Each structure stands twice: as structure tokens, then as C-alpha cells.
Amino acid sequence: MKTELLSLSKFFTENLFRIPDYQRGYSWTEAQLKDFWSDLTLLAPDRAHYTGVLTLEEVNPSDFEKWSDDLWIIRSKNFTPYYIVDGQQRLTTTPLNILLDVIDGAGSEDA
Template sequence: MDNQLLTLSKIFTERLFRIPDYQRGYAWGEKQLRDFWSDLDQLEDGQNHYTGVLTLENVPAEVCEKWGDDAWIINSKKFEPLYVVDGQQRLTTSIILIQVILENIDESIRINYNTKEEVQKKFIFDSKDGGISRSYIFGYEKDNPWTGQPFVDTRTP
């Protein structure tokens, strides 16, 4: 993977992120969340938020083959499966923020010229069958070791 500065949108282009099972679960508390929000709140128009370095690792093909529910997005849509080795807390917080925004905006609102559905497909989940099954773009390889639950959108479709 290139060592260059990328926007969150470019980081999430045709990539499937998994937190490997040896990583701890989500652990940010109120202080880290307040710092993150403060950083975003202080951004001037036209400026970008530098979230730090992400360390990503290619997931071996034999491991991906065991991800049955996600095989279609890897094989058919050619999404690159990656482990998040470092940067999980920042990425998780960003995805939670995107999800909360999506839950609180009207369907008619565009985000950077994208519909709510387009943003959801890029950052949250995609579906091959109209929403019956979902492949989450970012999540834990196995159940979240922090909560015992997968990191998924728990709202009913």
C-alpha cells in the first residue's frame, strides 16, 4: 500500500477492512471522543483533519475464503480485504460518526454530492440482494472482543 496522505473517502474506495482477532476492541472513552470532536470542530473551511497513520495489512487469500458472507464483495466487486493493524480507534470513531450522521439526516440531503444510500454503501455496508444480506465495509474479523458483539448496524433494514 502506498505511503501517502489520503482522504477517508479514498481510504474506503473498494476496500474491506477487518480488525484482526488479536486486536483489542473499541476502547476510546469520553476524553478521546471529545478531543476527536474538538479537532473536527476547529477545522477551517477547506482544511482537512489529519487522523494519523494507519497501518494496514493484506489479508491472505486463504483467510478471506473463510469469510463466506463477504466473498461476493471481494470476488465480484474486487474489494481489497485489509487488516487494520494500527488506527482502529480512529477509523471506528469515524465510521460511528458517519453512521450517526446518516441516521439523523433526511433522505433528500446530499453529503459531498452523494445520496445517503451512496455514503452508506461506501462506508457502512453494501448488499448484493437489496439489503437482505449485508457485507459491512468495516468491522471485526470475529466478534468484537470488547463487547462480545460484531460491530454492525443494529437497526432493522
């Protein structure tokens, strides 16, 4: 079992994530989103945020061979496909919050 501490940029580089069918759908409410984002934005610049443990399962080639839309990036770019076993809410929320913050910041500069 691989266990390592990774930054978000390293985590999202050369990895492809899928939520297995047996996992529940995204369920965080607005309150949970605000709490999580507040934790990130109030963090001092010299501190790292411990997001918690994410549990991933590497996908067998016999399974990802069926992913016609994603197979090109797995093969040509050597991305490693993983199922998200635990941590879906945090993993889905983090890039979404960053994107929304960037969009909101870009819109406020035009005003």
C-alpha cells in the first residue's frame, strides 16, 4: 500500500480519478462547503492544510480499458487511474472551490 503526503498540485498531476458505482453521490451542503473553504482561506501563508486521508484504489487495466473517453490520456500521457474509495466530498470540492474563487476574483477586477 502506497502512503505519502502530497500537495494538491502533485495529487492532480498524472492521475485520473473516478468514483466507483457503489459510492454515494456528492452530498455536501452549502454549510459544509463554506466551512471547508473558510478553513482553506483563513490558513496562514506559511501553513499547510491537512485535508485528511484519501483512500484510492488503483483501477485494473481490464476495467479502465472500457473507459473509451479516458483511455487516450491513460495511454498517451501515462496517467494512473484510481477509484476514489474515501474522500470524494473533499476531493471534488477542492478544485471546484478554487475555480469559483478564481472566477469570482476575475469578475471583481472588472468592476
